[in-house]
Ligand SMILES: Nc1ncnc2c1ncn2[C@@H]1O[C@H](COP(=O)(O)OP(=O)(O)OP(=O)(O)O)[C@@H](O)[C@H]1O
């Protein structure tokens with residue numbers, strides 16, 4: 724099914740929006756049109772009942788809808804904020820894997836600009852957590868500085884919470900799973916990836932990129948980069964092999980300029996989830 728295709732859910736939602744209960748949203752027909760486009764791009768269904776969604780949309784507080792509608796955009800919809808939990812099994816997940824500096828984050832940013840996807844970087848979540856002031860936070864800071872993989876209970880909890888808080892259903896999970904422990908812990912949650920987007924890049928290219936990144940990361944230095952490459956080869960590559968045996972890996976040659984890489988990434992996403 725394609726990312727852009729109009730699904731049962733979006734069709735049901737659209738017809739619900741055209742009904743009398745959507746009167747408040749129909750005040751601005753131009754805004755409503757843009758809202759329909761947005762929903763039709765939310766392609767593969769979340770498996771949520773259309774009636775429930777319609778009730779939720781029409782019960783959104785005006786404060787949430789009005790500003791976005793004035794700009795001619797879709798109103799922000801956060802199912803979690805409205806107490807509407809998305810079942811874990813309805814989540815559509817793509818794991819984004821590749822060596823350190825292969826360009827995962829760069830390509831994820833481009834993907835979220837084009838598709839209705841939430842980008843969750845395991846590394847970013849861990850970096851935010853290390854500032855939490857908890858014992859775990861200090862452990863995470865030490866492990867990142869040494870290029871080690873943080874225990875899965877920390878990372879999986881952070882990812883699960885971020886997914887739930889987003890109120891969305893489609894996710895790019897970048898930099899996870901990094902080892903067998905990560906993979907097994909995620910599987911236990913009942914969620915599974917639709918496919919794996921794998922950025923293949925020579926070490927020398929990745930090293931040059933990381934040394935030039937200049938984002939103040941404690942692990943972007945020659946010594947830690949060496950350790951991260953070792954961990955990638957020894958612990959992360961076997962995970963890519965594992966998914967490859969399941970026919971789930973979509974590989975991209977990442978040693979090209981960002982736009983060329985993205986045109987290939989886009990093609991792989993247009994294949995949808997088979
Ligand atoms: N195709 C590319 N060509 C040249 N430079 C790139 C390309 N893609 C990304 N970069 C640059 O390389 C650096 C690393 O990219 P990015 O942060 O996207 O990699 P990453 O795989 O997410 O890294 P990490 O796993 O360490 O977080 C950044 O400075 C980015 O601007």
Ligand SMILES: Nc1ccn([C@@H]2O[C@H](COP(=O)(O)O)[C@@H](O)[C@H]2O)c(=O)n1
Nearest residue numbers: 845846866867870871872873898899901
């Ligand atoms: N699943 C993960 C992901 C990351 N880490 C730690 O964070 C560091 C930085 O990760 P990036 O994806 O931002 O490069 C990584 O080297 C690990 O220390 C992790 O433990 N588990």
